[in-house]
Amino acid sequence: MLALRATRLFDGESATLVQRPLVLIDSGRIVAVDAGAGEPPAGAEVVELGDVTLIPGLVDTHVHLGFDASADPVARMRADDDGALLLRMRLAAQQHLVAGVTTVRDLGDRGYLAVTLRDWFREGHEVGPEVLASGPPLTVTGGHCHFMGGQADDEAELRRGVRTRCTRGVDVIKVMVTGGNMTAGIDPLTPQYTAAEIAAVVEEAHRFGRTVTAHVHGVAGIEAAVDAGVDGLEHCGFWVAEGVRADQELIDRIAGRGITVCPTLGLLPGGPPPPPPVASRIPAMSASVGRLHKAGVRLVGGTDAGIAPAKPHGVAPYVVDHLLMTGLTSVEALRVVTSAGADACGLGGRKGRLVPGADADVVAVAGNPLVDPQALRQPAAVFRAGVRVRTPVLS
Ligand SMILES: [Zn+2]
Structure with missing residues (x-):
C-alpha cells in the first residue's frame, strides 16, 4: 500500500480543499482519502510531498x-x-x-x-x-x-x-x-x-x-x-x-x-x-x-x-x-x-476525482492551484494508477 501525504487536496469537485490529506492507494486505486494527516497503516510506503496540493490527473x-x-x-x-x-x-x-x-x-x-x-x-x-x-x-x-x-x-x-x-x-x-x-x-x-x-x-x-x-x-x-x-x-x-x-x-x-x-x-x-x-x-x-x-x-x-x-x-x-x-x-x-x-468520457467513476474507488491518477502541484493556477504548469509529482511517473528523456 502507498500513502501520499500533502498539505491540501482538491477532490475534483468540492470548492473546499481537504486539509492535510492522507491518500491511501492499493493496486492502482484510491482506497481512502483522510483529512487531518492521520497515521498511515503499518507497512504502507509513505511519500511525503510537502507543501503541495494533490489534484486529480x-x-x-x-x-x-x-x-x-x-x-x-x-x-x-x-x-x-x-x-x-x-x-x-x-x-x-x-x-x-x-x-x-x-x-x-x-x-x-x-x-x-x-x-x-x-x-x-x-x-x-x-x-x-x-x-x-x-x-x-x-x-x-x-x-x-x-x-x-x-x-x-x-x-x-x-x-x-x-x-x-x-x-x-x-x-x-x-x-x-x-x-x-x-x-x-x-x-x-x-x-x-x-x-x-x-x-x-x-x-x-x-x-x-x-x-x-x-x-x-x-x-x-x-x-x-x-x-x-x-x-x-x-x-x-x-x-x-x-x-x-x-x-x-x-x-x-x-x-x-x-x-x-x-x-x-x-x-x-x-x-x-x-x-x-x-x-x-x-x-x-x-x-x-x-x-x-x-x-x-x-x-x-x-x-x-x-x-x-x-x-x-x-x-x-x-x-x-x-x-x-x-x-x-x-x-x-x-x-x-x-x-x-x-x-x-464516460469515466466519471474512475477518473477526474480523488475519491475511494477511483484510479490513483494523482498530480501534486506546488502551493494552492485555486489561488495560483499557474502552479499547474510544473507538477511536482505525477502518479499514474499509483505508480510515480519518472520523467522520460523527451526532446
Ligand atoms: Zn481536433
Missing part, C-alpha cells in the same frame, strides 16, 4: 497524438509511415503524462493507431496515460482531415463507418460536421453533412453504446449537429461569415439537450498567433464560452493538442488560465479539466 478530452505540434503537422503525418507515426504518438502520450495529463481522448488518428497505443498502455507494457480513441474521424471525400482515412459520403457509408469503428474498438465516434482550418479549401462555415445524416451517425453509435462528438465551427453546422442529437460539440465557436454570432436561443438549446461543449481552449503564451480566421474571432468566442457556462452547458477541457506550436502535447494546464478569462471561477475551471472531462 487532468483529462484532455480532445488531442491528436499523431500531430506533432510543428508548424505543419499535417505534412508530417502524411510523410510518416504507420511505424514512425505510432512512435511519435507514443512520445506525445508521454508528454501529456509528465505534464500531469493522465487521461487523453484522441479525436482523430490514422489507421486506428491511437487504439493500438491505448491497448499497449492498457496491457501494461509501459506506463502511459489512459488513452481513449475515436479512430479516423468521419468526413466527406476530400473533406476536413480526409487524409486520416475516414471518408463517408452518404447515410449508408456513415452507418457502415460507425460500425467499422465500433468493430475496431473505438471509445467514441468523431464526425466532422463542418470544414476546419487544417485542411485547405474546406470551408469551416459550411456543413459537410445534413442533420439527417448526422442523426444516422448518432443512432448507429448509440446502438453500439458509443457517444458522438461533432467538430463544428459554423453556426449552420452547430444547428445541424444539435438537431441530430450529438453528445458533444468540439470547438463550437459560433462562426458566421462576418465573425461570431452566438444566439441565446441556440445556447439554451445546447444546454437543454445536455450537450457537452469542448471549446478547445489552452494555448502556450507567446507562441505564434493562430490563423487569421481564428485570431480575429477569439474575443467573441471567449465571450460565448462564458455564456455557455452561465446557461448551464457542461464544458470540458479538450485542447486540440498537437495541431500547432502553441498547442503542444501536455498543454491542458493552460486551459484553466483561458477559462478564468471567460469568467469562470478557479474551482469551476479546475472541475472542467478534471471531473467534467472524465464524465464526458
Whole structure:
C-alpha cells in the first residue's frame, strides 16, 4: 500500500480543499482519502510531498497524438509511415503524462493507431496515460482531415463507418460536421453533412453504446449537429461569415439537450498567433464560452493538442488560465479539466476525482492551484494508477 501525504487536496469537485490529506492507494486505486494527516497503516510506503496540493490527473478530452505540434503537422503525418507515426504518438502520450495529463481522448488518428497505443498502455507494457480513441474521424471525400482515412459520403457509408469503428474498438465516434482550418479549401462555415445524416451517425453509435462528438465551427453546422442529437460539440465557436454570432436561443438549446461543449481552449503564451480566421474571432468566442457556462452547458477541457506550436502535447494546464478569462471561477475551471472531462468520457467513476474507488491518477502541484493556477504548469509529482511517473528523456 502507498500513502501520499500533502498539505491540501482538491477532490475534483468540492470548492473546499481537504486539509492535510492522507491518500491511501492499493493496486492502482484510491482506497481512502483522510483529512487531518492521520497515521498511515503499518507497512504502507509513505511519500511525503510537502507543501503541495494533490489534484486529480487532468483529462484532455480532445488531442491528436499523431500531430506533432510543428508548424505543419499535417505534412508530417502524411510523410510518416504507420511505424514512425505510432512512435511519435507514443512520445506525445508521454508528454501529456509528465505534464500531469493522465487521461487523453484522441479525436482523430490514422489507421486506428491511437487504439493500438491505448491497448499497449492498457496491457501494461509501459506506463502511459489512459488513452481513449475515436479512430479516423468521419468526413466527406476530400473533406476536413480526409487524409486520416475516414471518408463517408452518404447515410449508408456513415452507418457502415460507425460500425467499422465500433468493430475496431473505438471509445467514441468523431464526425466532422463542418470544414476546419487544417485542411485547405474546406470551408469551416459550411456543413459537410445534413442533420439527417448526422442523426444516422448518432443512432448507429448509440446502438453500439458509443457517444458522438461533432467538430463544428459554423453556426449552420452547430444547428445541424444539435438537431441530430450529438453528445458533444468540439470547438463550437459560433462562426458566421462576418465573425461570431452566438444566439441565446441556440445556447439554451445546447444546454437543454445536455450537450457537452469542448471549446478547445489552452494555448502556450507567446507562441505564434493562430490563423487569421481564428485570431480575429477569439474575443467573441471567449465571450460565448462564458455564456455557455452561465446557461448551464457542461464544458470540458479538450485542447486540440498537437495541431500547432502553441498547442503542444501536455498543454491542458493552460486551459484553466483561458477559462478564468471567460469568467469562470478557479474551482469551476479546475472541475472542467478534471471531473467534467472524465464524465464526458464516460469515466466519471474512475477518473477526474480523488475519491475511494477511483484510479490513483494523482498530480501534486506546488502551493494552492485555486489561488495560483499557474502552479499547474510544473507538477511536482505525477502518479499514474499509483505508480510515480519518472520523467522520460523527451526532446
Ligand atoms: Zn481536433
